[in-house]
Amino acid sequence: MLSEFDIIRQCFDQKGLSAPETELVKTGIGDDCALLSIPTGKELALSMDTLVADVHFPSSAEPALIGARALSVNLSDLAATGAEPCVFTLGITLPEADPDWLMAFAGGLKSIASRYNCALIGGNISRGPLVITVQVHGLVETGNAILRNGASPGDKIFVTGSLGQAGLALKYILGELDGFNAEEEALLHNAYFKPVPRIEAGLALAPFVSAGIDVSDGLLADLGHICQSSGAGAQITLPAVPVSAHLTHRLSEQEALAMAMTAGDDYELLFTARPEHEQSIMALSLQLDVPIHCIGTMTSGSQVICKDAQGAEISFEKDGYQHF
Amino acid sequence: MLSEFDIIRQCFDQKGLSAPETELVKTGIGDDCALLSIPTGKELALSMDTLVADVHFPSSAEPALIGARALSVNLSDLAATGAEPCVFTLGITLPEADPDWLMAFAGGLKSIASRYNCALIGGNISRGPLVITVQVHGLVETGNAILRNGASPGDKIFVTGSLGQAGLALKYILGELDGFNAEEEALLHNAYFKPVPRIEAGLALAPFVSAGIDVSDGLLADLGHICQSSGAGAQITLPAVPVSAHLTHRLSEQEALAMAMTAGDDYELLFTARPEHEQSIMALSLQLDVPIHCIGTMTSGSQVICKDAQGAEISFEKDGYQHF
Secondary structure, eight states, X not given: OOOHHHHIIIIIXXXXXXXXXXXXXXXXXXXXXXXXXXOTTEEEEEEEEEEEBTTTBOTTSOHHHHHHHHHHHHHHHHHHHXXXXXXXXXXXXXXXXXXXXXXXXXXXXXXXXXHXXXXXXXXXXXXXXXXXXXXXXXXXXXXXOOOGGGOOTTOEEEEESOBSHHHHHHHHHTTSSOOOOHHHHHHHHHHHHOOOOOHHHHHHHGGGOSEEEEOSSOHHHHHHHHHHHHTOEEEXXXXXXXXXXXXXXXXXXXXXXXXXXXXXXXXXXXXXXXXXXXXXXXXXXXXXXXXXXXXXXXXXXSSEEEEOTXXXXXXXXXXXXXXX | OOOHHHHIIIIISOTTTBOOOOSSEEEOTTSSSEEEOXXXXXXXXXXXXXXXXXXXXXXXXXXXXXXXXXXXXXHHHHHHHTOEEEEEEEEEEESSOOHHHHHHHXXXXXXXXXXXXOEEEEEEEXXXXXXXXXXXXXXXXXXXXXXXXXXXXXXXXXXXXXXXXXXXXXXXXXXXXXXXXXXXXXXXXXXXXXXXXXXXXXXXXXXXXXXXXXXXXXXXXXXXXXXXXXXXXXXEEGGGSOXXXXXXXXXXXXXXXXXXXXXXXXOOEEEEEOGGGHHHHHHHHHXXXXXXXXXXXXXXXXXEEEXXXXXXXXXXXXOSOXXX
């Protein structure tokens, strides 16, 4: 059995995962506090997310995937803010200190930490139910962060990638849908456990964006957050919404659209920009090789309104995921 | 039933608890990330701690006390680093969104947040077992943080306050000891749920200190951390250790000493300093009205050795608390 300090040393304080001393990281793992020296002209962006076993992932899932997902969903918040990831902290409680589970979990964290240059600088491990809390920290030029409150009537609404895949993936993971071939299964598995935080896109888009958020609760709910923070409304043109092709294969058109609009967990970027920036944004889409679709326009109202091809208003049963 | 967003608005985004916009806090609760602007010449100290129901506190405990304890034990890490508290984040999972419980919990957080000028800037709330993770953030002049690795042979070893009270309190809370009068019960209750983070002492002592830590795992274990980080040993003069008077009333002399040396959770500051600073430290003790005792000397060895009044070596069954 590993002791608390053995776990930290062997599993977490390993090359490629824990932060070496740098200009930014003055002290990392192993002291009462970690110490960061933030460069002049930069602000520190930080975000915390918690994943609970059998709420946010099946407790039987591969530990490497749980680790990868825990860090990726947090990085998505930095992407939505247009911040460059730098370091993270980890709070984990778990029923027993199984060395194999812990090494695999740390390996999953490491794969994402090294991909996005976001090293571990500290945290907490103790006995308890399997709950994982990650706080990510990123840097953004002073005054340049993307916030939710900057959208104005007339701004165009954009979304990266396609939507609904994570919703379908969740149904597959929970065993509510089957009959997929091996390739589809691998894809759904990755859609759920390895969401790609749109870090590069967030950084590149930031100069053109008036407001932004990541699609975690669901497109409608998250657009609602932008509307509420910005004191504006929004009108979505439903045929313009990029519904994932994997949904249209398996679900009716109506079901697929509803899933794309409300299922959440896709971790795509949803953002607004002045219409004159549309061309620059579409050029970035090609350059980054990230699909970006214009799906509507901000209005002077206060609600999110969805219209079909004929201009008829369509409503959905629920906006998105709520924890309570 | 409160929704996730109602909980945040009503319980957590309240005056005295959540951070207003300041020179430091550019964005607080309610966006994908919080944004901090760290003043030039300062480093950011950060520390994360997790409290699990029925591991770190009884789940039936008053929610205000759970909130107060969750923030206080984290602030103690800033005290040990000589950092001034500024903001914190909160990750909480709980089985159901009981408004009364949540308001009382937030009230407990608020009492400590306002006392130590440490405001809430964000976090996460979701359904799950009752687990509370807090990350505190503080400021320290660049290069002036107290670390564990600065002790040298010949340094004197000091500790604030008295030790063992939280160990006794835990036995009382768990129902393993009874027969206390009302005054004693109130005192033990507070010792466990309202540990006082030694923020003012940490800030005032920092210029004189070579290494420091807070007593969370137990005096022997925590001194061991300083020894390991500093590459040194330590010798403790047991009669000089300030054993809480509440222990000596209830336990044999030997039991009381063992509890003071190993029980942890006292959140006193344990630190080392060059002998020439002893007078300044004792002057600060008077000025701050915080008892400070010199309990030993750092050595060129690698172990922590304890000696009684006759100079005989005494060993203890265990060093301190380990989570696994």
